[in-house]
Amino acid sequence: MSPHASHAHDEHAAHGCAHDHDYDHDSADHDGPARPAWPRIFGAVLLVLLLAAVACFVQVRVGEATVITRFGNPTRVLVEPGLAWRWPQPFEVAVPVDLRLRNTSSGLHDVGTRDGLRIIVQAYIAWQVSPDPQDIQRFMRAVQNQPDEAARQIRTLVGSALETTTSGFELADLVNVDPGRVRIEAFEQRLQAHIADQLAQTYGIKVVQVGIERLTLPKVTLEATVDRMRAERETIATERTAEGKRKAAEIRSAAERDARILEADANVKAAQIQTQSQVEAAQIYGKAYASAPELYKLLRSLDTLGTIVTPDTRLVLRTDSAPFRALIDGPNPPASLTRQAGQGHD
Template sequence: ENAVVSTPGLKFKWPYPIQSVTKYDTQVRVLQTQSQTQQTADDAQIIVEAFAAWRVSDPLAFFQRFSNAGGRAEDHFAQAEDILRTSLRSALGETSKYRLDELFNADLSENKLGELEGRIHDLLTHGGNKGDQQQGGLSEYGIEVALVGINRVLLPEDTTKEVIKRMGANRDRLAQELESQGAARATAIRAKAEADARKIRAFAERRAAEIRAKGEAEASVYLKQQSSNPELAVFLQNVEMMRKAMAKRFTLVLSASDFGMGLFSPSALEGLAPGEFPTKLPDDADLFKGRASRGSMIRDAVEGTP
């Protein structure tokens, strides 16, 4: 009678050869494969090393499958590892279904190395087709495959050159994408700046037109007033000129013939009634006569000086 005892405590058994006991350690064991060359879907050669973590999950099924290897549990484990190693090497043939850039890609969303490890795990656990034959999985032997992984990949020299070339092409593509993005960004910034400049220029021109129109409107009032009384306008201009000229303390000698100085001519104030403005200034002949008479007076004074 075959029985499995998995609980601790004292048990009873008949002495050998009536009964025998085989003890199995159910802790996880790690099996490492040797390096082997695999070919990818794009005909690239790679050297792969893989491992499998396994344990005895069904001691009875494990004993029935491997008891013919010897009477010791170590013999059973050794034969199980031989079968597991062979199955793992065979399952690594799934590498041929993936391209090299799918297995080793910096973009984790496109990296399919984990998918390959999952397929190998399923083949070891549940089996699969090999040629025209259906092979059973290790679960039928009482073995649980806890984890499968590819822990080392080496590239032959030719493959290394190809990978470097492909990496360079990928970097060139990324550089072109970044340059295109930068150019698009620069174009957008330049377009926005030009649009803002047009808005500011239009606002400034509109504001200048408003200020100009306002100034012209205000000036038109003064021009209208001046056109209604031009004599007053001329008089005010003369007064304003004198005010500006005499804003500071200084001595200024001017001729009555200069613009604005005609107001100081005696003839300019002759015949004015109260409230009237001088409208008739002395002409050039009168001014010349005045200057001539003054010159004669000065000459006579000089000649009469002892």
């Protein structure tokens, strides 16, 4: 037998065996009961319906809103958290919109004050998409629901608003050593009023808060501020010096007036005392003269000499005239003593 004949015989045998195997398998299938196909069909339909039902529900999360679009056009806005119904894709698509609070910085801006000085200001803006359905759709149309693009638009708007707002304030209203003169709060309120309406009407954005994040002075402004503060301090010092001099003059004038009043009162009292003393002295002199006239004349002459003559005075006068006669003649004895002496001789 040739090799080719053996190979053909082997292939025929293998084919025969395979044929017998298939025949036996088919015989076994026909022997058992036939299974119905409707349970599998029902299960498949039920699964499809379940998947379709799941695809029709959309979940609205807390802090978000969901915009339902039909073929790209917004049809309704879902704001309340929970489950809502929509047609499955591609008929309707649910687009989430973030309503959470965001913070955007304006960056540093070189702006001018009302008094012509330059300052560097940086503001922050706390904002969020307004939960109103119309504002949500406005936000989607304006920035295609892109918060980063909204933040860029906010920075641009705040930059121009800072220039406008700062021009209404002087540097002393923003930077001052006196807390009572600082008007930062009024500045922030005016800045918020400048941007709030435009952001709401154009982008559907609600501005929650606006504040000054940083405020610095350039070198030129700092030098001008120092010079101005120095001039103000010098003016204040001059005013206070003048005020002190004025008060000192008032006090001095009042003291001099009081002194004059006291002096006048003292002079009046002294004159009264002097008058009283002169009256009393006259009475004493009168009594002395009545009792001893010669002694009175002697004492008056001595008083006169004590008044007009000092230790350095040199006088050349006659001694036989008053008041020097008393130095030569001496006092005359009283008449009573003369009579007593005459009676004694008798």
